[in-house]
Amino acid sequence: MAITFKKDRIVFSDVASGEDAERLLEWLQKHPKAKIDLSACTHLQPANLQVLMAAKCSIIAKPKDKLLADWIDSALQLI
Amino acid sequence: MNPLLEQFISESRESLQGIGEKLMQLEKEPESSELMTELFRFVHTLKGNSGLFDLPELTRVLHAGEDLMDAVRNGEVAYSPLLADRLLDAMDFVGLLCDEIDTNGSTDAKHVNNSVRLADSLRQLIVVIVPTTEGASSAVVNELPIVPEQPDPANQLPLSDIPEEISMAAYRAAVTGKPLHWLAYSPVEECFFQGDDPFYQARQTPGILWGDITARTPWPKLAELDPYCCVLDFSILSTATLEELQEYYRYVPDQVRIIPVPGSFLILPQGEPNGGPVYEDFVADALKMLHANNIAGLTHATRSMLDVSNPNLWLSAALRWLLLVIELEPDNVFVCERILLSLRTMTPPVWHELAGGCDTRINGDVNSELPHNLAQEESEPVPAMLSPEVTALIAAQREILSLPDDIAWLAGRLKSVAASLSGCLHAIGANGIIQSLGAALDEALAQRASAPLLHWLDSHFKPSVDAAPFLPQSVQPATTTQIGQSVEEVKYGRRAEDSYSGPKSIKVDQVKIDRLMNLIGEMVVAKNALPYLAGRAENVFGVRDLSREIKSQYAVINRIAEEMQDTIMQVRMMPVSFVFQRFPRLVRDTSHKLGKEVNLILEGEETEADKNIIESLGDPLVHIVRNSLDHGVEMPDVRRALGKPATGTIFIRATQEADRVVIEIRDDGKGIDPEIIKRLALEKGIIDNERLERLTDQEAVNLVFAAGFSTASVISDLSGRGVGMDVVRTAIEKVNGTLQLESEKGRGTRIRLSLPLSMAVTNVMIVESNNQLFGVPIGSVVETVRIPRADIHTIKKNQATVLRGRIVPLKPLNSLLGQHVPPRANEEDELAVLIVSLGDESVGIMVDNFRETVEIILKPMTGVLAGLSAYAGSALLGDGSVLMVLDIKEIL
């Protein structure tokens, strides 16, 4: 499973698929304050990205891949 | 139909024709900008015209076509066979709609889907913008007046979003000769459902330096969010070549825009603008060093300045850029200078405006220095409320006056502006200020400047912000002067050699020509009554002198009538190009479809023949050419294996021979194998074994024209449809044409059609049989003979005779027409026999007697008579009686 939901954190690992976005959205609706850990994430299908953008999530750990981190920064307007 | 719509249809057809031709020519010379321009103009005209009517389906496609052609013309999209295909498709559709409008007066709404599809297919091709080598600079200089025709799209890009270190890397790459492209990738909303991952696609873009994701729409509340509707836009900066990017995004070309970015456009310092000392000293010193080419000094000064400045300042960013430019392009004084100058304003240089490399002058500056309230005049005021048209018109004049003055036609411009304003003032009843306008014009002319008029305008009409919406951003006076001169040079050169001559032709409705043709036909017949009359005058009334006078009058009328007839025939003459022009397209499309390579050569397109003949040629020729393409020319590899050039040739030539037009269609394909023909003919029962033995190869080959014969073992989509060459033969013979086929196995086939130049007048021989007169077209009569009854033999119930050593079968005309009356012999017991040719054979038709040959206007059988296949038609004779003209081939 690419997304693990913890109490106040959502941890992404490897590649988050399109199906994951559905559960991500549900979880974030119930836990709007949840923080996102992308450190182990290598790619996320853009539906997930849209959910993160719409929920204005705060990222507590960026992906290790610098370019991916930049992309996500730009999407979440963290630059 | 209203005349305007009628005009539209007729002009549209011409344009469509033109488009087809130009595309064909472009295929041969895809680089020709002249052809491209003409092609654009055709599409442009069509589209412009269609806007006058409510024809959305038509306009949509034409609009897309125009945009595409505009992009091609401007060199943004390259011409390609695919483009030609799509444009041809679209134009076929337009042609179809035109036909529909022609018949119904409107188009059916059912075409919407096709219209949208075709428009999309055209627009898909306008994805890519090919970089101009020198950025915007070359465009500015080459374009006619001032503003580049196509604003460089790189102007509008949010390049300042790119972080400095990436911009610098990109600039470095550009300076070292790498391409630099901005990609705007907007995946469609439903792309996730199509299994696309646009983010992945974007991340993997070749040569990616930087990327950015934005949402197209503000995000809704989470509860309302549809995560599977993609609203993301991706922006990417890449050092990949255009081709690489096109290839990479080839599945979503319509969702990507690729824009070349000149490296210098990235020099956009960013940072805190505030604080710090006034840098003027530094700027002045640095500029001095720059102009003295003291690069070392400049570098040193810049570094020192940078050391004492907070790195987050705008200043520091600019200095870092300056250092980089000095490092990479020490010769680029212009860019360095701009960066230094920008320190005074703390705003980045507007590179695209500076691309011309010359000083700008913000226009209006000159005028704004003048006192503004020079003439608050006494006269009656301008009406307070001005209509939008008046406001727009005045705004346009203000705009014109704000243009730079250094053009050759400044005086003309000033006068025309004054004339326009004067008209406008008259129209709105503000006559009182017209006099002062005249004075302002005089002053402007004396000063050779727009300012006095502009000032007059400002004092009477307040400049409003939105009234002049399109003020130019910048103007280059130096460039303009040059343009003024060059326009003049070009103009006189062109006028000398290209003097205009008035229209020498007029368009006449086809119906009117047909009517004229019928009238002259009646005239010829009526004139033929005169010899009868002369005969009656002499024989019945016994007035010989009158008879002679009638005859001499007849000679005059006859001459005039013949001349008239000739002239009208000339009017009806059309060049064979009317038929030929469809072949380039046909050959192109068909050979593509078949995977063959075919070169079409057309000759003698200017050869003329009567309109009816030309029109009747169309279908048979198409059939013959399709046959050549389908069965004649071999596949390229086959040809190569046979030692022939891979590209086959189809050669069509028209020539005039005496009173006939001869059309020869030749191909260098595989030819026709007489053995196969013989076998097939035997199988199909067209010939019997006995005949097979005697058949020469040439005769065998000609069997393809026999009814029910088709050599294609499988009926192909192209030449097949179940009709064979017999249809061709029938169609050609219908207009009194003949055809010959020669073929050499493995070498090719040659078909020769021979047709009369005109079919308006037919020569017939009148024969008498069973007290009736019949006409026989002279073309089918070989000779007339009288044969003694004794020489007629009966072989197996069939009559025959021997004529010059050949057996000629004989048939009585009466029995051919279903009348059981034997032919009458003359006093010497000889029977009149008309020898007619039937293909290669001769047949004798026994009649009662021969009469004269006459020229007649053959009218086809109409109404219930049309079913009588024995007759080719009827004609009026000079004495008013009707002559039935036999169709010899049908009755035998």
Added chain:
Amino acid sequence: MKRILIVDDAATMRMYYRSILEGAGYQVDEAINGIEAMEKSLQEFFDLYIVDVNMPKQDGYSFLSELRSRDISQNPAMMISTEASANDRMRALVSGANLYLVKPIKPDQLLTNCRLLLGEVHE
């Protein structure tokens, strides 16, 4: 009667303008490109020019600048085009047009502007 010269290569457009203008009582002449328009301008007097942009042989820009620079006529000219961009508008005004209109032109719009440029009182 005021005389107007229509310069357009599209016969349909010429017919369209002509029908509107003649209906309003103007005397109309036509030319199919800049060269023909120049010939006519050298021989006859026109109160107003209506000029298309894109035409074969000599386009509208070049015709107008020639008309102005050779001082053949300084009477008002309106340029009518399908292009709505600022650049096209600029080119037209630089070349010598006094008004730039974008197609499609409604009959009313055409007539109003003609009347204004010809100085005829609005009724």
